[in-house]
Amino acid sequence: MPMDLQISTRQLRFIIEQAAEMGAYLALTRTGKIRPYLKKAEAFRKYGRPNIEHWIEEGLVTPRKDGDHSASWRIDRMEVEAIVKARLLLLQL
Numbered sequence: 407m408p409m410d411l412q413i414s415t416r417q418l419r420f421i422i423e424q425a426a427e428m429g430a431y432l433a434l435t436r437t438g439k440i441r442p443y444l445k446k447a448e449a450f451r452k453y454g455r456p457n458i459e460h461w462i463e464e465g466l467v468t469p470r471k472d473g474d475h476s477a478s479w480r481i482d483r484m485e486v487e488a489i490v491k492a493r494l495l496l497l498q499l
Contacts, residue, residue, distance in 0.1 A: 443480035
């Protein structure tokens with residue numbers, strides 16, 4: 407059953423801006439201008455430790471580890487950015 411969704415021009419503009427920003431992140435990572443992953447500590451600084459830990463617990467972000475015990479954790483930049491953008495969008499609607 408189709409659902410009618412009414413959004414304002416301001417909300418539509420915000421959605422388009424956020425999508426363009428995500429596209430820019432994707433292009434920058436694919437061209438090697440920025441790393442596709444953030445170190446866990448870097449993600450904590452940028453997005454807040456409680457947020458990152460909560461998103462990991464909820465399964466929204468998957469930390470990855472390359473190697474053994476001493477290897478550092480890394481977090482996919484696009485995963486985190488998608489969550490941030492989705493939260494911003496929910497605040498706008």
